[in-house]
Amino acid sequence: xxxxxxxxxxxxxxxxxxxxxxxxxxxxxxxxxxxxxxxxxxxxxxxxxxxxxxxxxxxxxxxxxxxxxxxxxxxxxxxxxxxxxxxxxxxxxxxxxxxxxxxxxxxxxxxxxxxxxxxxxxxxxxxxxxxxxxxxxxxxxxxxxxxxxxxxxxxxxxxxxxxxxxxxxxxxxxxxxxxxxxxxxxxxxxxxxx
Amino acid sequence: xxxxxxxxxxxxxxxxxxxxxxxxxxxxxxxxxxxxxxxxxxxxxxxxxxxxxxxxxxxxxxxxxxxxxxxxxxxxxxxxxxxxxxxxxxxxxxxxxxxxxxxxxxxxxxxxxxxxxxxxxxxxxxxxxxxxxxxxxxxxxxxxxxxxxxxxxxxxxxxxxxxxxx
Numbered sequence: 001x002x003x004x005x006x007x008x009x010x011x012x013x014x015x016x017x018x019x020x021x022x023x024x025x026x027x028x029x030x031x032x033x034x035x036x037x038x039x040x041x042x043x044x045x046x047x048x049x050x051x052x053x054x055x056x057x058x059x060x061x062x063x064x065x066x067x068x069x070x071x072x073x074x075x076x077x078x079x080x081x082x083x084x085x086x087x088x089x090x091x092x093x094x095x096x097x098x099x100x101x102x103x104x105x106x107x108x109x110x111x112x113x114x115x116x117x118x119x120x121x122x123x124x125x126x127x128x129x130x131x132x133x134x135x136x137x138x139x140x141x142x143x144x145x146x147x148x149x150x151x152x153x154x155x156x157x158x159x160x161x162x163x164x165x166x167x168x169x170x171x172x173x174x175x176x177x178x179x180x181x182x183x184x185x186x187x188x189x190x191x192x193x194x
Numbered sequence: 195x196x197x198x199x200x201x202x203x204x205x206x207x208x209x210x211x212x213x214x215x216x217x218x219x220x221x222x223x224x225x226x227x228x229x230x231x232x233x234x235x236x237x238x239x240x241x242x243x244x245x246x247x248x249x250x251x252x253x254x255x256x257x258x259x260x261x262x263x264x265x266x267x268x269x270x271x272x273x274x275x276x277x278x279x280x281x282x283x284x285x286x287x288x289x290x291x292x293x294x295x296x297x298x299x300x301x302x303x304x305x306x307x308x309x310x311x312x313x314x315x316x317x318x319x320x321x322x323x324x325x326x327x328x329x330x331x332x333x334x335x336x337x338x339x340x341x342x343x344x345x346x347x348x349x350x351x352x353x354x355x356x357x358x359x360x
Contacts, residue, residue: 003200003202003230003232003234003236004200004201004202005202005207005236006201006202006203006204006207007202007203007204007207007208008207011346012234014232014233014234042246042248042249043246043248043249045249045252045253047256056256056260057256059233059249059252059253059256061248061249061252064357064358065356065357067346067349067353067354067357068345068346068348068349068353069345070345070346072357075233075234075252087263088260091256091259091260091262091263092256092259094231094232094259095230095231095232095233095234177358181354181358184354184357184358185351185354188346188349188353188354189349189354191346191349192346192347192348192349
């Protein structure tokens, strides 16, 4: 749900990074955080376990500048990827405006990717959204690993509606901003139709 | 397509701010703010300098969402009041009109009893405001469905590119 504050002239949008455990959702956010001008970002909040697995969510507020005189604020969230945190994932999808699906390119994680997309579809439906119409971008992460599957194969298996798809190495930042920009574009363009 | 779900106009925004301001001074609280259930901050008053209100909003919403989940697990609809007690500062959280979250931060200069009392009055006022917002939104929807006067109708690719070049 985009929150438009006419009084303060602000648009607030919520973007959620989704994907299987250890696919690099938090790493995406960390890179965005590291590379953003301090005046444009808030604190990166990470509710993680002692072993750095996301427990509830990570949160990063970003001020990107103005569109048509309105300040745009993007609130980036990640979900915990591990299967048994499904209840938390549902909560975080509440009020989402756009989703980035971060897929792990390794062959051994293909099944986990497929399962996670299925889980996303189901959880979106429960919140009254449709994966077919919500702003949605796909990222193939970990392209630098020798065990990464060919991007074409991944595309055939994971792309569901010809959504924009990006290859990335979140640890070095390759593809991270392209992904964010693509989802931001879809979310803002979506405002046009309202 | 539908209109955006929550649109806040000047008049309601002012009423909300007035209400929060009154609550802050009547309850002698440090900070009072209002967040929607998705973690977007709607308004805040009080001593905000030392406070990261964006993070506070997001964590409050997460907290309420998790507590809602707990409530449903044991067959409750919601826990409408949450209270966190610290050594110096305390947080009182209550849910207004089942859709927004009212947060009061206070210290030893006031008491939980007074805060609860004042919160109750503020909640009644805020509920009224949100009823009006809902009514307005409904009216807008009917009247303007065809040509909602959105300032974003003209967004171009260049506008979006510019956002990321800064």
